[in-house]
Amino acid sequence: MWRDVVLVAGKDLRIEWRSRVTFSQVVPFAGLVLVLFGFALDANRPVLERATSGLFWITIMFVTTLAVQRSTSIETTDGARRALLLAGVEPVAVFAGKAAAVAVQLLAVELVLVGGIVVLYGAEIDSFLLVVATCLVATVGIAAAGTLLGALVAGVRARETVLPILLLPVLAPVLIGATRAFDDALGSVAVDGWAWIGMLAGFGLINLVLGALSYGVLLEET
Amino acid sequence: MSIIALDGVVALLGRFPALAGVDLDVGAGEIVLLQGPNGAGKSTLLRVCAGLQRIESGRALVLEHDVVSHRAAVRRSVGLLGHDTALYDDLSVEENLRFWARASRVDVDAVDGALDRLGVADRLRDVPVRHLSAGQRRRTALAAVVVRRPRLWLLDEPHAGLDQQGRDLIDGLVRQAATAGATVLLASHELDRTMGLASRHVTVAGGTITEDRTI
Numbered sequence: 314m315w316r317d318v319v320l321v322a323g324k325d326l327r328i329e330w331r332s333r334v335t336f337s338q339v340v341p342f343a344g345l346v347l348v349l350f351g352f353a354l355d356a357n358r359p360v361l362e363r364a365t366s367g368l369f370w371i372t373i374m375f376v377t378t379l380a381v382q383r384s385t386s387i388e389t390t391d392g393a394r395r396a397l398l399l400a401g402v403e404p405v406a407v408f409a410g411k412a413a414a415v416a417v418q419l420l421a422v423e424l425v426l427v428g429g430i431v432v433l434y435g436a437e438i439d440s441f442l443l444v445v446a447t448c449l450v451a452t453v454g455i456a457a458a459g460t461l462l463g464a465l466v467a468g469v470r471a472r473e474t475v476l477p478i479l480l481l482p483v484l485a486p487v488l489i490g491a492t493r494a495f496d497d498a499l500g501s502v503a504v505d506g507w508a509w510i511g512m513l514a515g516f517g518l519i520n521l522v523l524g525a526l527s528y529g530v531l532l533e534e535t
Numbered sequence: 536m537s538i539i540a541l542d543g544v545v546a547l548l549g550r551f552p553a554l555a556g557v558d559l560d561v562g563a564g565e566i567v568l569l570q571g572p573n574g575a576g577k578s579t580l581l582r583v584c585a586g587l588q589r590i591e592s593g594r595a596l597v598l599e600h601d602v603v604s605h606r607a608a609v610r611r612s613v614g615l616l617g618h619d620t621a622l623y624d625d626l627s628v629e630e631n632l633r634f635w636a637r638a639s640r641v642d643v644d645a646v647d648g649a650l651d652r653l654g655v656a657d658r659l660r661d662v663p664v665r666h667l668s669a670g671q672r673r674r675t676a677l678a679a680v681v682v683r684r685p686r687l688w689l690l691d692e693p694h695a696g697l698d699q700q701g702r703d704l705i706d707g708l709v710r711q712a713a714t715a716g717a718t719v720l721l722a723s724h725e726l727d728r729t730m731g732l733a734s735r736h737v738t739v740a741g742g743t744i745t746e747d748r749t750i
Binding site: 317320324327328331332387390391392393395396397398399400401402 | 585587607610611613615617618619620621622623624625626630634635637638639640663679
C-alpha cells in the first residue's frame with residue numbers, strides 16, 4: 314500500500330511542479346489576501362496584532378479550497394479516477410497519496426505566510442516549535458478532510474462552488490484550534506497552545522480514519 | 536472457456552435502463568464488434584465487462600471472475616480504452632505511461648515497446664500530454680492498455696480521432712492481440728473498417744442484443 318501512496322503523491326506533486334499552480338497562483342493569492350487583511354485592519358494596529366493568528370488560518374482555509382479543487386480536477390478531467398480503479402490501486406492509497414500531496418503544498422504556502430505575517434503584520438514568534446507543530450498537525454487534518462470532501466463532490470456539476478460550502482464549515486474546528494495554538498506561539502493571547510494541538514490531532518485522526526474507510530465508496534460512486 | 540459470460544444483465548444509468556437483460560458469451564481469441572446506434576448500451580456493456588458498472592440484476596462473469604464479487608480481479612485483467620484517455624495533461628507521454636505501468640504493477644520497461652508499437656515518435660515522449668493532438672492522445676492511451684498486456688481488450692471507438700496510419704496500427708494491434716490469445720470486444724460506428732476486423736458482429740439496440748452473427 315505504501316508504494317501506491319508514494320506513487321500517487323509523487324504523481325500529484327510532479328503535476329504541481331510542472332504546472333506551477335501553487336507557486337504562480339495560490340501563493341500570490343494567499344499573499345494578496347494577507348495584504349488586504351492588513352489594509353483593512355492596519356489603522357487599528359492592536360486589533361491587527363490580536364487577529365494575526367486568525368487571519369493566517371482564514372487565508373489557509375481559502376488556499377485549501379483552491380488546492381483541493383486542483384487535486385480533485387487532476388483525476389476527474391480525463392477519466393483518471395476510473396483508470397485508477399482499473400489499475401487496482403487501493404482506494405486508501407489514493408486517498409493517502411492525494412492528501413499527502415495537498416499537505417505538502419499547504420505546508421509550502423504556510424511557510425511563505427509565516428514569513429508574511431512577520432514582515433507585514435510585525436508578528437513576533439515566541440515559540441517556533443509550537444508554530445511548526447501547529448502547522449504540521451493542522452495541515453494533516455485539513456488535507457485529509459479536503460481530500461475526502463473533494464472526492465465527495467467530484468461528480469457534482471457545480472463542484473467549484475459546492476466544495477467551499479461543504480469544506481469551510483468542516484474545517485471550522487481547525488480554524489479555532491490552530492488559531493488558539495498560534496495565539497500562544499505568537500504570544501498574542503495567553504492560552505495553552507499545546508492543548509489545542511491535541512484537539513487538532515484528534516480532528517486529523519478522525520478525518521484520516523473517515524477517509525480511509527469511505528474513499529473507496531466515493532471513488533466508485535462519484 | 537468463456538472469457539465473457541453475461542446472463543440477463545440489467546444495468547442502469549441513473550434511472551434509465553442502459554442494459555435491459557443482456558446475454559452474451561464470448562470465447563478466447565474472438566474479436567467481437569459491438570455495433571448499434573448512439574445510446575444503445577455499447578459503452579455500458581464494455582463498462583460492465585470492465586467491472587466498472589454496477590449491475591442491477593443478472594450475472595456477469597469475466598475471465599471466470601464474477602464482476603460483482605471479484606471486481607478487483609476483473610479490473611486487473613482487462614484493458615479498457617474508453618472515450619476518456621485517462622492521461623494527465625501536465626505529465627509527459629512517457630511519465631504517464633510509467634505511472635500507469637507502476638500503478639498496474641506491470642513491467643515499466645514495456646513502456647518503450649508499447650510506444651513503438653503505437654507509432655508514438657521518440658520526439659513526443661518527453662512532451663506534456665496537453666500539447667498532443669487528439670490522435671496522439673488516443674495512441675498514447677492505447678499504449679497504456681498495451682503495457683498492461685490484458686487478456687481482455689475493451690475498446691470503445693478505438694479509431695476515433697486517428698489518421699489513416701493510426702487506424703491501420705490499431706487494426707494490426709487488435710489482430711496481434713487476438714492471435715496471441717487475447718479477446719477483443721470493440722464498440723464502433725465505423726462499420727466499413729471494423730466489419731473486416733471482427734470475427735463476430737453483435738448488434739445492440741435499446742439495451743438488448745438484437746443480432747449476433749459469427750462471420
